[in-house]
Amino acid sequence: MSGVTPFPSPRTPDSRDEGPSPAPPESLIYDWNQAETIPRPPQPFELIDETLRDGIQSPSATNPCLEDKLELIELIQAIGVDAVNLGMPCSSPRALADVVAMSRHIQARRLTITPAVAARTVLGDVEKVIDAVQQGGMPLRLYVFIGASSLRQWAEGWSLDFLANASASTIGFAVREGLDVAFVTEDTSRASPEILDRLFRTALGQGARHLVLCDTVGHATPAGARALVRWTRQLIASTGTPGKVEWHGHNDRGLSLENALAALSAGADRIQACGLGVGERVGNTAMDVLLLNLKLLGWYAHDLSRLADYTRKVSEALRIPIPFNHPLSGEDAFRTGTGVHASALIKALGRGGDRLADHLYSSVPAREFGREQRIEVGFMSGLSNVRFWLESRGLPSDETLCQEVLCWAKERDRLPREEEILQQVEAHRRRRQPPG
Template sequence: MTHYQTENWWTSPFNEEYRQTLALPEHVQIHDATLRDGEQTPGVVFTPEDKLKIARILANMGVERIEAGMPAVSEADKEAIKSIVKDNLPAKIFTFARAMVKDIEMATECGAHGVVIEVPIGKPKLLYQFGWTWEDVAKKTKEAVKASKDAGLYTVLFPYDTTRADWEDLKNLLGSVCDYCAPDSVGVVDTTGCILPGAMFQLVRRVKNLTGLSVEVHTHNDFGMALANSLAAVEGGADVIHTCLNSLGERTGNTSLFQVLMALKVMFNMDYGTDFGAFKKIADEISAMCNVPLAGNEPIIGDRIFTRESGIGIEMLREKPLAMFSLNPEFVGNEPQIVLGKKSGVKSVEVNLEKLGIKATEDQMRNILAEVKDFGIKNRRLLTDEEFKAIASKELQ
């Protein structure tokens, strides 16, 4: 078997040829922001106990950097960060900060290993929200970056709304800050999820060539391109991806940790020692914790992603699932489901009868199928197990 074809997945062979043309980083770190950006999902509130539990989950998944929160938000947030640091997880703990020396001092007080310093650079932000020039931003940024470096913190400069910046503004800001006191890395931040993957690739390269620093990518999913943009950034040289569990985050959410880990493993052959079979259980636990239900078709972790109503090829779901899916359901702790409705076939009926321990003739199954289709059309939905059982029992009397 090749990398694109294993017992757990079968992806496009064209990926292999394309991957050979890439100069990928030797290693890509995962920086998860569930405890900060994820909690910015409207209505989501994590208790300090929740945060410690989530941090442990993230560390066990192979996440190397955990953004534990923003201590300036509240005393409770600060104490939650301290408790995570004290837990001595096998991950570096970061805080989120404004470009203020007092925020850097709070990060140090919490015992954080690093800090993400946010400053605006997107043109709409500068024009409408702040009324600032890049010079104003640079002036506010320099002392914060220097304070962070002097404190021994790993320092990430996070010029948010990067993808809507004027290039000259971005170039001047990064040049000015780096000349004064260079951070350890620079974030390329797609705050409103509006850049094309090819443009992300180019922008990351430009920032990397300009600064000579490590580049991190932080993407949102407003146009459904969060994962694609994160991978394009890696192809362009980014060596850190920011994620959130369950695609949490403002509006359409941040890049999904589950999707990133799966894509890096399957598409780029990067291994984090992750237990992919635990993904579904973790996703359900986080969903219950934050009271945000998962979409049935959420990639990797959705309840319905291995569900089939159409009768075509239905027997393959159990015999050869990779004939129907690029991922083996068992690999991600899931299983294929054969549901009944308008688009079902005789084989679908046969499989569901077997689940009930019922045998029927070919003619009986066709009669049951007709009833199933009629029910699905009239009610415009799938049948429940009980509804199917009632139809089958009536026909087999």
């Protein structure tokens, strides 16, 4: 544990505390973002969490134990996400058993989250999903997927007729068995309109009511995401068949968040994402960062005070460390050891309270998302860091002690841990004790 101080803490006395309360911090910010805004989604939209399906496909991820999966489902519900993919029942006996157990948990706890599963366009895979529905005792939305791009067809030796026939037989069978089917085309963002037109019309004709557009290798740009979503919505409208559009993005070019927002603005009805952005290769759209931005854009009304709990659980369950600089959840997201920054934060705390301090050196109000601003003592610190650190712990903060701790910290090449600073405080106390 590093030597850090969370707000709130004892406030440094300041004559400027007196007088009327300042204006809300938001009123002190000139927002250039409003000059050219991201178009607000024209439609209501939903989110589905793919951490327990695509997320655990990361080569570095651990398949969580059932207890961790159940806790994750509770947290996914707590942050207001509409649906959760429970995995692929066809992949192993354990996967099927876990899907059944999670389905029963959702029912027993009366959760409102919608469960879903994935399968290939193979009849045997769908039969396992039917088993999971029967054993779990509740409906499951089926996401049935097939490779769509010419690249994939060439690599596999598939023809478009083969893809269309396989999709038709699998979707038709699933619909006749009472499943709500979403049709997933892998590598959609690199597939031609001719291919997608054939496959989408086939899927809708067989009863699929959701078309999932996959940026499987993170190829898309925001312009490409918008174009693909709009084209798909026009195709659905031309069929006269009800259907919704979902977006599934990967982050190979670092554009997955921007693509998700672009897809929503273009009319996507649901976005798929994973906690911490885990998944194949460099991962998927990060659910936590997506929610953070949706909230700040005013597109998401649900309380997100447990969002940090969710990301910590994803990290713990999948044994994927949270990068120190990860937005919102990273260790460094709301902490500073720099003297100028710390001094300004302390003044802000004295003048306007926690909300003002939350906005001064951050575009993200930490408390709204379950985090706190933190002040550290280190090689870039000033006396204000040390004094605040000591006072917040009820320790003496006389000038001599503060100077000693600051000089010691500036000689180090990293930020000291809390116990190391406390050792320096104790050593100072002993030196000040009268002999005998």
